[in-house]
Amino acid sequence: MKTTVIGVGLIGGCIAIDLRKSGLATKLVGVDQNPAHATKAVELGLVDETTTLEEAIADADIIITAIPVNAIRSVIIKVLERIKPRAVVIDTGSTKSQICKAIEGNAKRKQFVAAHPIAGTENSGPEAAFSGLFTQKTNIICEQEKSSAEALEVANRVFEVLGMRTIFMDPVEHDKHVAYVSHLSHVSAFLLGQTVLDIEKDEKNIFNLAGSGFASTVRLAKSSPEMWAPIFEQNAEYLSQALLEYIMHLQKFQYYLMKRDVKELHRIMTDANRIRKVLEGIEHKQQQNQLVAK
Amino acid sequence: MKTTVIGVGLIGGCIAIDLRKSGLATKLVGVDQNPAHATKAVELGLVDETTTLEEAIADADIIITAIPVNAIRSVIIKVLERIKPRAVVIDTGSTKSQICKAIEGNAKRKQFVAAHPIAGTENSGPEAAFSGLFTQKTNIICEQEKSSAEALEVANRVFEVLGMRTIFMDPVEHDKHVAYVSHLSHVSAFLLGQTVLDIEKDEKNIFNLAGSGFASTVRLAKSSPEMWAPIFEQNAEYLSQALLEYIMHLQKFQYYLMKRDVKELHRIMTDANRIRKVLEGIEHKQQQNQLVAK
Structure with missing residues (x-):
């Protein structure tokens, strides 16, 4: 065709x-x-x-x-x-x-x-x-x-x-879901990159101290602004909602951190560990993908 | 020995x-x-x-x-x-x-x-x-x-x-730097995982819509709370400072998002793109590492 x-x-x-x-x-x-x-x-x-x-x-x-x-x-x-x-x-x-x-x-x-x-x-x-x-x-x-x-x-x-x-x-349902599982990850990576670049004016230090964990978390900050700025604009309502919830979770964490409430920090992280199950599914798909590609 | x-x-x-x-x-x-x-x-x-x-x-x-x-x-x-x-x-x-x-x-x-x-x-x-x-x-x-x-x-x-x-x-300088390039990435991943799990009660949807970008950004949310809660507590002052700056960046981004100020969103992302140079250095190290391992 x-x-x-x-x-x-x-x-x-x-x-x-x-x-x-x-x-x-x-x-x-x-x-x-x-x-x-x-x-x-x-x-x-x-x-x-x-x-x-x-x-x-x-x-x-x-x-x-x-x-x-x-x-x-x-x-x-x-x-x-x-x-x-x-x-x-x-x-x-x-x-x-x-x-x-x-x-x-x-x-x-x-x-x-x-x-x-x-x-x-x-x-x-x-x-x-x-x-x-x-x-x-x-x-x-x-x-x-x-x-x-x-x-x-x-x-x-x-x-x-x-x-x-x-x-x-449904298109509205689609936009809402991708705000959380895709667009929010991009924003979090962009601003994590920004925060670290901001503080570490001498980029040599980031390079020395950053490990593969940092690289993985911030990877999406390399994405194209030409592509993503319009996506964020079109999905502004849902993305904004997702961002507010993310910010709220971060603020709560910071509150327990300042209180040195290790028990509560531990509880939050243990709860977040449930993502392991989801990620194993994604990794399983990727492995199948690589096998197929070979 | x-x-x-x-x-x-x-x-x-x-x-x-x-x-x-x-x-x-x-x-x-x-x-x-x-x-x-x-x-x-x-x-x-x-x-x-x-x-x-x-x-x-x-x-x-x-x-x-x-x-x-x-x-x-x-x-x-x-x-x-x-x-x-x-x-x-x-x-x-x-x-x-x-x-x-x-x-x-x-x-x-x-x-x-x-x-x-x-x-x-x-x-x-x-x-x-x-x-x-x-x-x-x-x-x-x-x-x-x-x-x-x-x-x-x-x-x-x-x-x-x-x-x-x-x-x-210097130990104090060390703790400050790792707050930004390591501990903050962990917190951002833990709470990104938490936010998405929270909204997507039916975890099947995350699994369907999440791609490798999400997996990469949230990977550290699998980390051990037993190990990380004490690290966060010991580095609470600097980590809290890093978190506040991260939250401030996120809030600014959300403000421009709600104003549909695409130009400003674009500028922020272009600035964050500078992380590419840093990441290429880390990836270069990882590749050398894999070559050595082979």
Whole structure:
């Protein structure tokens, strides 16, 4: 199938690699407003060619958008206006309420699938793309009842080829959940990084004293502000709620710390240890992923 | 050299494995107040035998303590009372001010070396021990001028054998720095775990939506409360200061989020991105470490 990927960064690039590998995409066209990314994507063989949005969608069977969430609305509306009658448009953005609302009642709503394949790394751009990013991970589709059966079938084939398991969710529920399990982790890492950089003006000291634990906790602070600032803005209500709860927990901890109430600190940490069970599940998935990749 | 390890958990166990491997420890005796850990440590071959503190130190050349920081003071004082004239006692705890203060003026202060080999995993107990934990990592020695040249030499051999690079630091400065680059990461992970567990009563949802980013950020929430509660208590002043600064950064971020001030959010994240340089240094060390281990 003729496939167009709009936004050939990390996500778009990883999708392109695996759609080509599987044979599902017979031709791959890229679109990127950053000329350097466009050139690089062709150079790396992620896509066969890059061109303008208009040209790239005129003849495409599948159009996948992998662009910052603040750009999705206008791009999707433009795309839907110009696509072939049976073409399918799949969005992969990390927030889903605003885009679903924005195209409610669009004449071609049935040709659109609102998805969120949950995967990523702290790196960005076409050079960061690799095969297997999505293997064994979860994809969310929102408002599946508003997509046609044909569009859903094509989307399912795409996500199956990527090795993902798809679940269905209401867009508002989706945004709320990701505020806690994804967006909050990013904010906590960004500001942990900021706090430590602030105090340790001489970065040499961080380097000397920081171990793998610090590296792991702060890793997401390397993420792209271009991608994340719009996500945070679109999910501001739920993220703010999550942040307030996190701050409240931190303040409570600090209160017991100042009181030297070791028993209470111990109790809080023991309670947080329950996350071990959840993490073992995620690690199990990752290990399976690595086995599959080998 | 006859070596006694007091506390045969993760840290004590990892030290024992590599001291034996190198031939530096000719006999290894373990002490652990947890009988299950003591039995396990012998079973796993971490130490040759376990016995009482009194017996274990009477004939030892090197005594290494790897126990919760709230237990160090009384153990070290007891150990110093009973050791051989040229024996060396090395502590490995994560806070250094209190122990240095506690044995100030002790008649055998010269035989003691206050160290902090910075390494660990989120796991604990003798089963968690493995060879190579310390390779390419940093060791801090505090108040080196209060240890005898002979004691320092023995300690240097130990940390060299473990593959560590030793730097020297004032104990108060040490505690302040680790509050930011180690203890704060642990608290942020514990409370991130707590916040998400709190909201997601149905843990299935976290499992579905959480990716590797969440797993990385929250990994330290698996750490042992038995080990960390006393560390936090001993370093309460500096950790509290670090926590307040972290909370202030989070609150500022939330303020700009509620104002939908994307430009300011973007600026904060771009600033935090500077951590990339620091992390690349840590990752570089880890890669060297893996190469050495292979």
